[in-house]
Structure formats: structure tokens, C-alpha cells
Amino acid sequence: MTTPPDDVTPAAHDPEASPAARPRPAAPSTLAELERRAASRHGRPAYGHDALIACDRLVRVFTTDGVEVQALQGLDLLVAEGELMALVGASGSGKSTLMNILAGLDVPTAGAATVAGRDLLTMDARARLGYRRDVVGFVWQQTARNLLPYLTAQQNVMLPMQLHGGRRRAARTKAAGELLSMLALDHCRDRRPHQLSGGEQQRTAIAVALANTPSVLLADEPTGELDSHTAEQVFTAFRTANEELGTTIVIVTHDQAVAGEVRRTVAIRDGRTSSEVLRRTERDAATGRESLVAREYAMLDRAGRLQLPAEYTHSLGMAHRVLLELESDHIGVWPDRTADGAARGRETGGEGGRESESRDGDEVTEGDS
Numbered sequence: 498m499t500t501p502p503d504d505v506t507p508a509a510h511d512p513e514a515s516p517a518a519r520p521r522p523a524a525p526s527t528l529a530e531l532e533r534r535a536a537s538r539h540g541r542p543a544y545g546h547d548a549l550i551a552c553d554r555l556v557r558v559f560t561t562d563g564v565e566v567q568a569l570q571g572l573d574l575l576v577a578e579g580e581l582m583a584l585v586g587a588s589g590s591g592k593s594t595l596m597n598i599l600a601g602l603d604v605p606t607a608g609a610a611t612v613a614g615r616d617l618l619t620m621d622a623r624a625r626l627g628y629r630r631d632v633v634g635f636v637w638q639q640t641a642r643n644l645l646p647y648l649t650a651q652q653n654v655m656l657p658m659q660l661h662g663g664r665r666r667a668a669r670t671k672a673a674g675e676l677l678s679m680l681a682l683d684h685c686r687d688r689r690p691h692q693l694s695g696g697e698q699q700r701t702a703i704a705v706a707l708a709n710t711p712s713v714l715l716a717d718e719p720t721g722e723l724d725s726h727t728a729e730q731v732f733t734a735f736r737t738a739n740e741e742l743g744t745t746i747v748i749v750t751h752d753q754a755v756a757g758e759v760r761r762t763v764a765i766r767d768g769r770t771s772s773e774v775l776r777r778t779e780r781d782a783a784t785g786r787e788s789l790v791a792r793e794y795a796m797l798d799r800a801g802r803l804q805l806p807a808e809y810t811h812s813l814g815m816a817h818r819v820l821l822e823l824e825s826d827h828i829g830v831w832p833d834r835t836a837d838g839a840a841r842g843r844e845t846g847g848e849g850g851r852e853s854e855s856r857d858g859d860e861v862t863e864g865d866s
């Protein structure tokens with residue numbers, strides 16, 4: 498028996514409504530819109546409805562000289578309002594591609610992405626311009642790319658305010674001064690970028706990015722060109738912006754020190770979010786002492802796919818096929834112990850065969866596989 502598709506509208510089953518009488522909904526333009534409609538019919542909130550940034554099965558394919566590169570391969574990511582988080586991943590994993598999409602500089606090939614309620618796939622050129630000016634701020638790795646060389650720090654911060662319009666000069670001067678003060682840059686106010694250190698330039702760039710009070714501040718390797726002490730000062734500026742202004746901040750970084758300072762670090766692997774480290778303060782019940790505890794989680798995507806860490810699968814010789822078992826409070830994942838599976842495990846240099854033998858008789862029996 499075939500079950501009806503679960504997104505059939507109630508009107509389609511209403512015997513009283515003639516086809517002509519039924520209201521015809523406008524054709525949905527995006528996958529996100531289709532899903533939102535389907536979810537609203539079921540009374541369920543749409544995926545990521547309460548997140549400030551919601552990426553849903555995001556795909557970005559680049560084609561160069563007829564060769565396709567899948568930079569993002571169905572990436573899911575939710576970021577809540579007010580978060581300060583880091584994105585990490587090997588070179589080529591898709592971090593910058595994601596940041597360019599979130600910054601409104603690039604458009605995904607497929608999937609859905611919304612930031613502060615703006616749909617990044619359907620924005621027209623005018624909306625995209627407004628989005629880049631008012632909704633997101635951006636700090637690049639190359640210090641020279643963030644600031645105009647012939648303007649002072651204060652003038653650099655005032656420029657986006659001027660382009661946005663609406664504030665008189667005196668108000669812009671005051672607001673720029675306050676931002677520079679907040680980031681401990683009072684002494685830099687009348688200096689041009691070449692008169693600032695690398696760290697001061699990046700902190701000024703943060704002030705520029707915050708000029709129009711964006712919902713989201715994106716930074717791609719903002720401390721990449723700095724020594725560790727200066728990088729620490731720049732990170733402090735991000736933290737200040739997050740705590741004082743409540744700005745949501747996403748930082749791409751290779752810097753372990755930066756990644757270790759935020760509460761949430763998301764790792765991207767092969768164009769998908771693969772794991773997350775969450776840090777939180779826990780209090781020891783006996784001593785009352787507080788400590789920061791970091792836990793690593795694997796990401797389960799909406800289709801139920803899980804990326805197992807390569808070091809885990811290699812050490813157990815897991816390849817191609819694994820055995821799953823549902824327990825009352827967890828799911829067991831075991832190496833494939835069938836004859837060809839064990840042979841494959843040995844080919845890949847893992848311990849799969851021996852590991853599964855050692856489990857004989859307790860967790861997995863012959864009849865299970």
C-alpha cells in the first residue's frame with residue numbers, strides 16, 4: 498500500500514472543495530520556501546526557524562575549465578543569536594566558500610541559507626547590497642583589505658555609516674569614537690592605517706565592520722598574519738563586541754588558541770560540518786570548584802548522515818560498511834565482520850578483524866550480522 502505524500506495540502510483531501518474553489522498557492526520559489534510551507538501545514542517549526550544563521554544542505558559547486566569542484570556538499574549549520582563561535586577545518590574544506598556565501602558575496606548552487614531572516618538564495622542585487630551594508634560586517638585576514646589607506650581610523654569607521662545614511666555628521670563622529678574607545682583604540686583615532694600596528698589595524702577593522710550595528714560579524718582568519726600576543730588582543734576585541742553589543746560572531750581560524758577560547762568550535766570536513774567541540778563551565782558537586790569542560794560531538798545531518806572521525810575508522814579498519822546496533826541509550830557501530838569486510842579491513846591496515854574477534858560473545862554475536 499502506498500501512503501499519501503505527507504505534504505499533501507488539507508484542501509486536496511477536502512471532499513467539499515471543488516477544484517475551482519480551492520485556493521491555488523503561489524508557486525514556491527525555493528526549497529526553503531517549500532519546506533517552510535510543508536512544516537507550517539504540519540504545525541511544526543521549519544528547520545532553524547529560531548536560529549540567526551541557518552544553512553540547510555548547502556551546496557556550492559565551482560566549475561573551472563569543465564572541471565567541477567564541490568566546495569560545499571550539503572552543509573548544515575545553525576548559529577543562535579548572540580553566539581561567538583569558531584569554524585575550523587583543513588585547507589580546502591570549504592570554510593571561505595561558506596563565509597563568502599554568508600557575507601552575501603557568493604550565491605550557493607543549491608540548498609537553503611538564511612541570515613537574520615534574509616534568504617541568501619533569492620535576494621536580488623539591491624537587497625544583496627543592503628544586506629552587505631547593514632546585516633553583516635566582515636573582517637578579512639589581509640589587514641590591507643579591511644581599511645582605506647588614505648583615511649584615518651575614525652574616518653574609516655565613519656565611512657560605512659555615511660554610505661548607510663540617516664545619521665548626521667556629529668552623530669557619526671560620536672558613534673565612531675565610541676566604537677574605537679570600546680576596542681581600546683582611542684590613541685589611533687587620527688592615524689592612517691600605515692601608522693597602526695597589525696593588531697591595531699585588525700581592531701580598527703572590527704570597529705569598521707561594526708559601524709552599522711550588523712546582526713552578524715564574520716571574520717576569515719583575522720589573526721592569521723599576527724603573532725600570538727597580538728592575536729590575543731584582536732580576539733579580545735571580538736569578545737568585547739560580542740559581550741557589549743550582543744553581536745553574533747563567526748570566526749574562521751587555524752589558530753588553536755582562538756578556537757580554544759570560544760564556547761563552540763565547528764569543524765568542516767569535505768564541505769560538510771563534521772564535528773563540534775562545546776565548552777562549558779561545570780561545577781564539581783563535592784568541591785564546588787568550577788572548571789571548563791570541552792566535549793567533542795559528531796554532527797548528525799538532517800538525512801541522518803554522520804561523519805565518523807578518520808582516526809576512529811582507520812584504527813578499527815572500518816571502510817565501506819559497518820554494523821549498527823540500536824541499544825536502549827546509544828547506537829553501536831562495529832566493523833564489518835563478514836569475510837569480505839574483514840579482508841577489506843586488513844587491506845586498509847586497520848584492526849577491524851581483531852577488534853571484532855575480541856567483541857565475540859559480548860556485544861556482537863554471529864547471528865547479529
Ligand SMILES: Nc1ncnc2c1ncn2[C@@H]1O[C@H](COP(=O)(O)OP(=O)(O)OP(=O)(O)O)[C@@H](O)[C@H]1O
Binds near residue numbers: 560567589595
Ligand atoms: N572561485 C573558485 N573557483 C574554483 N574552485 C574554487 C573557488 N573557490 C574555492 N574553490 C575550491 O573549493 C574548495 C574549497 O575552498 P575554500 O577556499 O572554501 O577552502 P578553505 O577551507 O577556506 O581553505 P583554506 O583554509 O586554504 O582557505 C577548494 O577545493 C577550492 O580549490
